[in-house]
Amino acid sequence: MSPTASGSPAPEAGTARFPPGFLWGAATAAYQIEGAAQEDGRSASIWDTFCRTPGKVLGGDTGDVACDHYHRFRDDVRLMAELGLGAYRFSVSWPRVQPTGRGPAVQRGLDFYRALVDELLSHDIQPMVTLYHWDLPQELETSFPSGSSAGGGWPERDTAQRFAEYAGIVADALGDRVGMWTTLNEPWCSAFLGYGSGVHAPGRTDPVAALRAAHHLNLAHGLGAQALRGALPARAQVGICLNPSAVRPLTDAPEDLDAQRRIDALANRIFTGPLLKGAYPADLLADTSDITDWSFVRPEDLAVIKHPLDFLGINYYTPAVVSAATDPAAPRRDGHNASAHSPWPGADGVAFHRAPGELTAMDWAVDPTGLVDLLTEYASQAPGVPLFITENGAAYEDRPDAEGRVHDPDRIRYLHAHLAAVHEAIRAGADVRGYFLWSLLDNFEWAYGYSKRFGAVYVDYDAQTRTPKSSARWYARVAANGELPAG
Ligand code: FCB
Numbered sequence: 001m002s003p004t005a006s007g008s009p010a011p012e013a014g015t016a017r018f019p020p021g022f023l024w025g026a027a028t029a030a031y032q033i034e035g036a037a038q039e040d041g042r043s044a045s046i047w048d049t050f051c052r053t054p055g056k057v058l059g060g061d062t063g064d065v066a067c068d069h070y071h072r073f074r075d076d077v078r079l080m081a082e083l084g085l086g087a088y089r090f091s092v093s094w095p096r097v098q099p100t101g102r103g104p105a106v107q108r109g110l111d112f113y114r115a116l117v118d119e120l121l122s123h124d125i126q127p128m129v130t131l132y133h134w135d136l137p138q139e140l141e142t143s144f145p146s147g148s149s150a151g152g153g154w155p156e157r158d159t160a161q162r163f164a165e166y167a168g169i170v171a172d173a174l175g176d177r178v179g180m181w182t183t184l185n186e187p188w189c190s191a192f193l194g195y196g197s198g199v200h201a202p203g204r205t206d207p208v209a210a211l212r213a214a215h216h217l218n219l220a221h222g223l224g225a226q227a228l229r230g231a232l233p234a235r236a237q238v239g240i241c242l243n244p245s246a247v248r249p250l251t252d253a254p255e256d257l258d259a260q261r262r263i264d265a266l267a268n269r270i271f272t273g274p275l276l277k278g279a280y281p282a283d284l285l286a287d288t289s290d291i292t293d294w295s296f297v298r299p300e301d302l303a304v305i306k307h308p309l310d311f312l313g314i315n316y317y318t319p320a321v322v323s324a325a326t327d328p329a330a331p332r333r334d335g336h337n338a339s340a341h342s343p344w345p346g347a348d349g350v351a352f353h354r355a356p357g358e359l360t361a362m363d364w365a366v367d368p369t370g371l372v373d374l375l376t377e378y379a380s381q382a383p384g385v386p387l388f389i390t391e392n393g394a395a396y397e398d399r400p401d402a403e404g405r406v407h408d409p410d411r412i413r414y415l416h417a418h419l420a421a422v423h424e425a426i427r428a429g430a431d432v433r434g435y436f437l438w439s440l441l442d443n444f445e446w447a448y449g450y451s452k453r454f455g456a457v458y459v460d461y462d463a464q465t466r467t468p469k470s471s472a473r474w475y476a477r478v479a480a481n482g483e484l485p486a487g
Pocket of ligand 1 (some may be wrong): 243315454
């Protein structure tokens with residue numbers, strides 16, 4: 001990680017050519033766009049339940065209809081083709097395919113994804129499947145093997161086994177036509193926002209449960225990757241999408257460097273330790289020893305988790321700036337919803353600060369140097385493993401003008417700066433193979449409901465119309481030319 005809050009020098013503005021074959025894509029996730037929540041045998045996920053719990057999601061919004069993509073996917077794929085996208089990352093809804101998270105698959109659910117993939121391939125758009133983007137079947141959260149004290153969901157070991165079974169089902173159904181597979185999206189969010197701060201589903205606030213969840217997500221990745229390898233043709237590429245944090249200390253004072261180390265352990269090395277090195281970092285175990293003895297980790301798990309990766313997906317939005325808290329009891333800024341419960345078990349003495357830079361509508365600072373730092377860091381930590389930016393983008397207050405056009409110059413500036421960062425990392429030697437803009441469409445932004453618009457395409461949720469914003473046209477030109485204009 002970079003040594004100070006100022007990070008690397010800003011990426012150069014100028015024309016930048018990307019390597020031949022670089023993939024230009026966009027990303028979405030099932031619960032955020034599909035809708036059709038009660039159709040064709042789909043059952044509830046933890047997000048359906050969370051949305052119905054008063055006070056959890058802004059405005060009481062739900063993913064019941066979202067972008068109605070389940071019914072409009074052919075039009076949406078046509079739009080992707082018009083924008084010249086070469087790849088599309090989407091997630092499969094586990095409760096659509098295996099409603100209770102156990103037992104036989106629902107054919108209609110699988111048929112939907114086969115039809116989507118066929119539509120993509122017929123337009124020469126390469127699919128990248130994510131098996132788990134946060135929509136755990138509610139049944140796995142609620143009912144779990146008797147005698148378990150973990151309380152269901154990801155803190156429960158059995159959930160990792162269930163995930164592997166589900167991975168095998170999806171691989172059998174789509175393996176003949178999908179080449180790029182990722183097991184989990186951002187396991188940090190599932191573990192620490194879902195079970196630590198409780199701002200994401202299922203909304204539990206228990207530090208032990210959060211750490212158990214992190215391990216079982218790692219195990220689910222390993223078991224899931226094994227299941228995928230067992231079912232997929234040898235050419236298939238298997239990876240995972242992480243949201244590593246570019247953590248910067250506020251100053252070089254030893255206590256701020258220690259705050260950086262702690263958050264780096266909880267945000268990053270808790271995943272890359274077992275994934276890349278086959279072990280949890282000793283400092284993480286020490287920092288959290290008052291909370292748990294980690295006896296839920298069985299020695300044999302670590303070899304399973306350290307499954308060779310064909311690629312690593314990196315999701316990046318903004319860096320984190322940390323220091324030692326002058327008053328550990330004071331309210332925290334951690335880049336997520338203010339909450340009485342911390343998503344950082346064992347790091348109560350750490351304060352979070354706003355990173356320098358303009359803010360997006362999420363109040364996230366625009367700072368592409370964090371992306372350069374992460375890409376160069378991961379290129380050296382995982383030598384020989386190709387990297388993809390599997391999410392990057394920004395929310396702004398987009399509104400159609402009188403003619404119905406949506407101008408979003410802020411987003412163009414954001415994308416330009418971050419693509420320049422990717423280019424700079426490639427020049428520095430990082431093997432980055434593609435970029436997926438988050439997101440194709442405005443969509444359901446989790447606890448923020450529909451209040452935040454991340455799309456390159458504007459969605460009118462009442463009329464269900466799509467209007468490409470000026471950033472979509474800009475991105476289409478970049479993708480067509482394989483080159484970033486000077487700017
Ligand atoms: C990421 C999520 C994605 C979206 C963006 C803004 O953490 O993976 O679903 O919400 O943030």
